[in-house]
Amino acid sequence: MAYLTINGVGKTFGSQHWAVRDFNLEIERGELVSFLGPSGCGKTTTLRMVAGFETPTTGTIVVDGEDITNQPPNQRNVGMVFQSYALFPNMTVADNVGFGMMVAHKPKDEIQKRVSELLDIIHMAGFGNRFPHQLSGGQQQRVALARALALSPRVLLLDEPLSALDAKIRVSLRAEIRSIQQQLGITAIYVTHDQEEALSLSDRVVVMNAGRMEQVGAPFEIYNFPTTEFVAQFVGTLNTVSADVVDPKEGILRLEGQQIQTLESLDGVKANDKVLTAIRPERISFLADGEKANLMEGVIQSITFLGSIVRIQFQVGNAEFHMDTFNNPQLDLPKIGDKVQVTFSRRAVLVLTSGGTA
Amino acid sequence: MRKFNVWAWFIFLVGVLYFFIPLFSVFEFSMRMLKGRYTFEAYRVAFSDPAFYEHFGFSLLWAAITLVVSLLLVVPTAYWVHWRLPKIRPAVEFVTLMPFVVPAVVLVFGLIRLYGSPPLTLTTTPILLIAGYVVLSLPYMYRAVDTGLRAIDVRTLTEAALSMGAGWGTILGRVIFPNLRTAILSGVFLTFAIVMGEFTFASLLVWPAFGPYMEEIGAMRAYTPQALSVVSFLLTWASIGLLQWVGRGTAAESQVAGAR
Numbered sequence A: 001m002a003y004l005t006i007n008g009v010g011k012t013f014g015s016q017h018w019a020v021r022d023f024n025l026e027i028e029r030g031e032l033v034s035f036l037g038p039s040g041c042g043k044t045t046t047l048r049m050v051a052g053f054e055t056p057t058t059g060t061i062v063v064d065g066e067d068i069t070n071q072p073p074n075q076r077n078v079g080m081v082f083q084s085y086a087l088f089p090n091m092t093v094a095d096n097v098g099f100g101m102m103v104a105h106k107p108k109d110e111i112q113k114r115v116s117e118l119l120d121i122i123h124m125a126g127f128g129n130r131f132p133h134q135l136s137g138g139q140q141q142r143v144a145l146a147r148a149l150a151l152s153p154r155v156l157l158l159d160e161p162l163s164a165l166d167a168k169i170r171v172s173l174r175a176e177i178r179s180i181q182q183q184l185g186i187t188a189i190y191v192t193h194d195q196e197e198a199l200s201l202s203d204r205v206v207v208m209n210a211g212r213m214e215q216v217g218a219p220f221e222i223y224n225f226p227t228t229e230f231v232a233q234f235v236g237t238l239n240t241v242s243a244d245v246v247d248p249k250e251g252i253l254r255l256e257g258q259q260i261q262t263l264e265s266l267d268g269v270k271a272n273d274k275v276l277t278a279i280r281p282e283r284i285s286f287l288a289d290g291e292k293a294n295l296m297e298g299v300i301q302s303i304t305f306l307g308s309i310v311r312i313q314f315q316v317g318n319a320e321f322h323m324d325t326f327n328n329p330q331l332d333l334p335k336i337g338d339k340v341q342v343t344f345s346r347r348a349v350l351v352l353t354s355g356g357t358a
Numbered sequence B: 001m002r003k004f005n006v007w008a009w010f011i012f013l014v015g016v017l018y019f020f021i022p023l024f025s026v027f028e029f030s031m032r033m034l035k036g037r038y039t040f041e042a043y044r045v046a047f048s049d050p051a052f053y054e055h056f057g058f059s060l061l062w063a064a065i066t067l068v069v070s071l072l073l074v075v076p077t078a079y080w081v082h083w084r085l086p087k088i089r090p091a092v093e094f095v096t097l098m099p100f101v102v103p104a105v106v107l108v109f110g111l112i113r114l115y116g117s118p119p120l121t122l123t124t125t126p127i128l129l130i131a132g133y134v135v136l137s138l139p140y141m142y143r144a145v146d147t148g149l150r151a152i153d154v155r156t157l158t159e160a161a162l163s164m165g166a167g168w169g170t171i172l173g174r175v176i177f178p179n180l181r182t183a184i185l186s187g188v189f190l191t192f193a194i195v196m197g198e199f200t201f202a203s204l205l206v207w208p209a210f211g212p213y214m215e216e217i218g219a220m221r222a223y224t225p226q227a228l229s230v231v232s233f234l235l236t237w238a239s240i241g242l243l244q245w246v247g248r249g250t251a252a253e254s255q256v257a258g259a260r
């Protein structure tokens, strides 16, 4: 049985509107699962129900065989890291980290030992006597992490812990969080609206939309095999184009007058139905000799340098596409208005379930 | 730029004169009790009146009790409003402003009417006086505490403490109270100043407080009341100075905490 089970959980605040609806998830011990979704989709609400700050309207939450659905938050032994750090401004770093143990009436020397151990883990050994306002944002958040870990919580909950930090620190700190989590083997839920963050540090990602789970899977699956249009659109950039079904069995579609083929046959549609297809920009490339794949002809609209990649916009019929190609000095780029042939594998063509027959 | 400075100084000077000339006159007058020379005789007389100590001591005691009651009422209430019921904050704010809307005289007559006769006769106990003082202190105390609570992220700090197993006593005592120290102190000093000089309640409920005493002396004598005014001024300033001094360490911290 899974370590943490969220079973049919839903939440309404007063009225008809469901902030979270029919949420089902099983998390294994030592796993890091992130909740990814746009603002207001219910990530924080779900997390707060696990923490005990909100009571589910429906469903149950079970940790390690114990039903904690209605347990008060201060009896759950769940660690929490907030976006705003939430360090106690009147206490030193050491007192902040030792707070939980102080509350639990642990002996002084034991607290001291554990605090210095934790400060070592977050690479802030010499900072015990500082006050929070004497630390940078990144340092404050590391202290908040140490504080949340002090009591060896059953579950560690992080609600957009890096959102208040600048890009460089965000990247280094997320790697640090991940390595500490793995090193301690702690079970964690990580809330974020940043897909790169979710994809880079999670064992599994839950993509949420409007209070519902859209898809659960490893980052690789979520990115490469989105099962709904929402996931496909939300994670990464995507070309979405509607196409006419020519031969469902062979997976042949007509897209702006050009025939393309998917890897698998299409279920539940017949010839002349309309489906929504999606292709990631980096799966498209210029035609090189000897490739046997889908071919499309288009006209170059714009070329944008994005550092390590170049994004090229082209038009096929009435549909606009983006393609990404790695930047390199030998790159022989077409000019705007040029007619080009592009290619992509059959595997690259995703036929999205929702909105497919619209 | 230079012209601006001249004007600024000019206005500052006018302000200083406006404020200090009367104060100085009072001081000067209080020194003239004995004909022909300046002495502190008026102060000696004021301080040698046993009634002074009696009334001052009485007010001091009731001020202390008022502060305790007011703090116990306001801090948990304001905290709870911030943490659980932010929606009713405007309503609570309005209630605390009552003393500005309802004059003290009206309030005290209302109290006397309601509690002056059976079944509930409270006019013979100090309960009404304390209750009245607490009401008078509300706008200052609540505002001060509310400002302090705004400067910290009450909700998140509470949740952080809860997630580490803390109970309400620990949260209020270890997390909320220490971060409100400066705010609470300013509420305390303001309340203290108001209660010490309060006249209407004490007089109409017939308690021997410092306010009515000053009034009485003022009607009967010439020099000692002036001396007492100067003394109360100095007391007020000392309080403000103390407030600044006590608050000096925490101001920076709470600002940083508030700026997040």
Ligand SMILES: Nc1ncnc2c1ncn2[C@@H]1O[C@H](COP(=O)(O)OP(=O)(O)OP(=O)(O)O)[C@@H](O)[C@H]1O
Pocket (backbone or CB within 6 Å): A013, A019, A037, A038, A039, A040, A041, A042, A043, A044, A045, A046, A193
């Ligand atoms: N205390 C509350 N009272 C009423 N509605 C609430 C409350 N908390 C959240 N909601 C509503 O529930 C929905 C989900 O909110 P939630 O905070 O979980 O979103 P989120 O996914 O964390 O978004 P964000 O990325 O902006 O933090 C929103 O529509 C929000 O308005």
Ligand SMILES: [Mg+2]
Pocket (backbone or CB within 6 Å): A043, A044, A045
């Ligand atoms: Mg949120």
